[in-house]
């Protein structure tokens with residue numbers, strides 16, 4: 477019997493995002509895609525411009541250095557470079573990518589406390605001076621490979637942070653161990669310029685940043701005692717970025733602003749930077765996947781020949797063309813929660829829902845995206861979309877089983893383009909990836925609602 481209860485109807489509100497939906501529909505029926513059933517991302521670059529404006533409003537004293545590891549997509553990096561953000565790089569390849577955008581090395585922090593020697597030499601060769609450390613052996617490596625580096629000691633934030641991914645078990649010196657690190661740095665003739673921390677990625681605890689800022693203040697005093705003059709505070713990443721985040725960015729920023737003003741008042745002249753990743757990109761990306769196969773299960777049995785008039789309600793297994801070895805690696809590594817949605821869900825509003833599971837395309841049983849969810853009956857060839865898929869998804873995807881990684885199609889609304897142009901006129905340090913006379917997003921101008929897009933291979 478099909479379910480027909482009130483709460484088994486699709487929540488159409490969840491999927492309201494007309495501009496991008498029109499784009500997704502257009503792409504599904506699209507021109508220019510090699511295999512029409514390939515999974516793909518729609519990247520709304522306007523969302524990144526909006527995030528930048530939100531950052532400036534909420535944290536005007538804090539310079540964002542975008543964490544490249546979170547999503548190194550070419551469109552993302554270009555827009556952020558144009559907006560004038562800095563970049564947090566974790567490796568030689570990431571530094572090289574940012575240098576390729578003609579960003580000044582002064583806008584880069586090499587924020588990995590445990591670096592490969594040859595990567596440190598690469599940073600030195602490219603004049604990237606700012607870098608973090610949290611252990612003595614790193615200091616010896618820096619002395620040997622980049623003696624003029626400007627070092628930032630990464631501390632362990634106070635216990636008890638609530639975050640999607642904790643980092644404290646791997647990185648950060650306990651403040652009680654900092655004096656020893658600073659003495660070693662002094663003995664080696666190295667220059668330590670400040671303090672950094674990371675409260676954990678996807679932090680949903682509004683007390684975490686203020687507690688870490690207070691702890692950093694105490695470490696600044698240790699710096700003075702050791703004979704350094706610290707003038708840089710790096711408050712790391714951890715800011716929420718998904719539309720579905722447990723806590724808003726604003727709720728994190730209020731107490732953080734107060735703590736910065738209390739412990740690092742503007743009058744003291746300390747430069748404050750941050751390393752946000754998820755915040756800038758999570759909500760900008762929507763993934764569209766194609767249902768490539770379907771099975772029906774009745775009771776314990778596979779029953780592809782079930783009849784809709786039968787007494788027992790079938791469950792469905794849908795196989796889609798991206799999975800945990802691809803973009804959905806976020807389920808394993810990022811502890812993400814993903815929700816399947818339908819393009820133009822209003823068209824399904826009166827359809828009954830069925831219990832179903834959603835599987836990735838590889839031959840591995842672990843490749844399961846959702847073991848139980850509710851959807852109207854779908855068919856091979858139909859599409860599902862997943863929003864909030866910009867952070868820690870494509871950057872860690874593999875092509876296991878030969879499965880292709882989804883391409884990204886970029887969208888930018890005219891209003892965001894104009895804002896970006898205005899901003900570029902206001903800032904001096906811009907690498908000019910985009911010429912101000914021609915908007916590359918205009919290349920494939922389409923509907924009046926979703927004005928422009930550019931397509932870049934990934």
Ligand code: PLP
Pocket residue numbers: 543546564587588643674676677678679712713714715751752753754755
């Ligand atoms: N900085 C460092 C050193 C990190 O390790 C990470 C993420 O792991 C980030 C910044 C970005 O964190 P988030 O995406 O939570 O802002």
